[in-house]
Amino acid sequence: MKKDIYDVEGIKIEVERTDKDDKDAERRKTAYMFKVIREQSGMNRTEFAKWLGVPYRTMQEWELGRRQMPDYVLRLIAYKVANEKREGRI
Numbered sequence: 033m034k035k036d037i038y039d040v041e042g043i044k045i046e047v048e049r050t051d052k053d054d055k056d057a058e059r060r061k062t063a064y065m066f067k068v069i070r071e072q073s074g075m076n077r078t079e080f081a082k083w084l085g086v087p088y089r090t091m092q093e094w095e096l097g098r099r100q101m102p103d104y105v106l107r108l109i110a111y112k113v114a115n116e117k118r119e120g121r122i
Contacts, residue, residue: 040065041110043072056097063097066106070095073113073122084109 034049045068050057070080077095081088093099116122 038065040069041107042114043069043110045069059100060097062101062103062106063095066101066109067095069106069110069113072117075122084112 035046036049038045038047045065047061047064050061070077073080073083075083077092078088081091084091090099094101113122
């Protein structure tokens with residue numbers, strides 16, 4: 033299957049291309065991208081939720097694709113992770 037490469041605030045993420053008729057594809061793509069960003073931080077879900085100041089359950093719902101995360105939130109989180117990695121704080 034073909035993959036698309038996304039650059040989310042400096043974090044490169046490969047996502048499998050989906051059928052255009054798939055209504056849930058965007059939600060799953062965002063959930064996958066969020067998971068990759070969290071993994072880039074080196075933290076588990078609990079640590080990441082505390083670090084972001086986001087309720088664990090909300091973060092879990094985003095990562096599992098049960099709730100759609102706003103695109104601007106994904107970009108802000110990616111920006112924070114990229115900057116903290118660059119500064120050597122994570």
